[in-house]
Amino acid sequence: MKFPRRKFLHLAASAVALPAISRLAQAETYPSRPVRIVVGYPPGGVTDIVARLIGPWLSERLGQQFFVENRPGASSNIATAAVVRSPPDGYTFILLSSANSANVTLYDNLNFDLIHDIVPVASIGRDGFVMVVDPSFPTKTVPEFIAYAKTKPGKLNMATSGAGSGSDLYGQLFKVMAAIDLVAVHYRGVANGLQDLLAGRVEVMFLPVATAIGHIQAGRLRPLGVTTTSRRDVLPDVPAIGDFVPGYEATNWEGLGAPVNTSPEIIAIVNSQVNAALADTAFKARLADLGGEPFPSSPADFGKFIAEDTEKWGKVIRAAGIKAD
Template identity: 55%
Template sequence: MNVSRRRALHLAAGAAALPALSTSARAQAWPARPVRLIIGYTPGGSADLTARLMGQWLSERLGQPFVIENRPGGGTNIATEAALHAPPDGYTLLLAAPANAVNATLYEKLNFNFLAEAEPVAGLIRFPNVVVVNPSVPVKTIPELIAYAKANPGKLNMASSGNGSTIHMSGELFKMLTGIDMVHVPYRGGAPALTDLISGQVQVMFDNIPTCAEHVKSGKLRGLAVTSTTRSEVLPDLPTVADFLPGYEASAWYGFVAPKNTPPEVIATLNKATNAALAEPVAKKRFTELGAILLPGSPADFGKLLAEETEKWGKVVKFSGARVD
C-alpha cells in the first residue's frame, strides 16, 4: 500500500470516529455554566423546597450552580412554556408536577404540548394528600364520610387550592368513585383554604401532607386517611383511602424534564446525578420528614409516569367539568 493511500485510509478512520468523540466531549463539557431550573410556583411551598434541595445537591455533584427561577402564574403554564421553548442545550430544566398532567385536559388551548415537547429526565419524589375534616364534622373514617355525604348531598364544602390543583383533583376522583356530592370551593392557594378549614368555613379538604400534618397531630383537624396506596411515615396511624375504596390513588409528585431534543448524553448525566443525590442518606432523611417517597429511576420510567398521570387526570377533569378561572 503506498503512502498516500495509507494516509487516506487513516484520515477516513479518524473522520468516522468524530461523532463518538464529539458526543463524549459534549458529555464531559456539560455543564460548563449555570443551569436554570424553572418552577411554576411561588417560593416557600413544597415545589420550591424540592427544587432548591435538588439544585444544591446537583450543584455539588456537577460543579455548576443550579439557579432556581420561580415563574408562577397560569396554573404553571407560564413556567412550562418558558422551559420547553428554551434552547435544548441542557441549560434549562423544568420541575414537572401534576399540574402539567392535569392542564393537558383542563385548558382548551395551550402554547405547547407537554408530552410531545418535554424530554423526561428523572423522577424525584411522590407524596400523598390527606383527607382531613373540621372536627365539627361527625365522621372519623372514610366509610363514615361517604355515608354522611350521601345522607346530606351538597351539605359538605370541599376546599382546594384552586381549580385543577392536585388537592382539587384528589377530591374529584373521590367523588367520581363514590358517587357523593360535595361542593367544591376553590381558593387562591392552599394556605387560605387551610385557614378556612380550621375555622369551619369549609368542612373537607384533600390537603398536601407537608402542610397539614402538624394540624392533624395537634387536633385542629381530623385526619381520616392518606391518598397513597401505602401508609405515610409522617401519619402512620392513618389508613389509606384505598383500604375502603379499592382503586383510589392520588398523590403529588415532582421530577425533571428538559426541552425536546436535549442531547441524550446530557439527559443521562443529569439522570445519574439525580439518582445519586436521592440515594444519599441526607436526601432520604429530608424527604422522609416531608412525608415523601423517593422516585429514582430512568428517564423512561419518569416518562411512563407522565403519560399515565396525564391519561388518569384527564378522565377526572372531564368527569368534574372543571374549568379554569
C-alpha cells in the same frame, strides 16, 4: 382530547438513539457554567422545596451551581413555556409536577405541547395529600365520612385550592369512587381554603401532607386518610383512603424535564445523579419530611409514567367538567 401517549413514549425513548459525536464532546465538559431549574410556583411550596433539595446535590456532584428560578403563574404553564423556548443545551430544566399532566386537559390553548416540547429527564419524588376535617366534624374515619355524606347529598362543602388543582382533582376522584355528592368550593390558593376549613365554614379538604402536618399535630385538623396507597411515615396512624375505597390513589409527583433535543448524554448524566440522590439516606429523610418518598426512574420510564398520569387525570377532568380558572 385523546392524549398522544405513543408520541410521548417515542420522544422519551429517542433520547438514547440520536447521533451523538458532537454531543458526546459536549457531555464530557458538562456543565461548564451554572444551570437553572425553573419552578412554576412561588418559593415555599412542595414543588419549590423539592427543587431546592435536588439543586445543591447536583451542584456538589457536577461542580457547577444548579440554581432555582421561580416563575409562578397559570399552574406552572408560564414556567413551562419559558423552558420550551430555552436552548436545548442542558442549562435549563423545568421542575415538572403532577400539575403539568393535568394541564394537558385543563387548558385548551396552551402555547406549547408538553408531549413534543419537553423531554423527561428524571423523576424525583412522590408525595401524597391527606383528607382532613375540622375536629368538631362528626366523623373520625373514611367509612364514617362516606356514610355521613350519603345522608346529606349536596350539603357538604369541599374546599379546594382552585379548579383543577390537586386538592380539587383528588377530591373529585374520591367523590366518584365513594359515590357521594360533595360541593366543590374553589379558593384562590391553599391558604384561603384552609382558613375557611379551620373556621368551620367548609367541611373537608384534601391537603398536601407537608401543609397539613402542623395543623394535625396541633389538633386543629383531624386526618381521615392519605391519598397514597400506603401510610406516610410522618402520619403513621392515618390509613390510606384506598383501604376503604378500593382502587383509590392520588399521588403528587415531581421530576425534571428539559427542552426537546437536549443531548441524551447530558440527560443521562443528570438522571444518574438524581437517582444517586434518591438512594441517599439523608436525601430520602428530607423527602419523608414532606410526606414523600423517592421515585427513581430512567428517562423513558418517567415518560411512560407521565403519559399514564395524564391519561388518568384527563378522564377525571372531563367527567367532572372541570375548567381551569
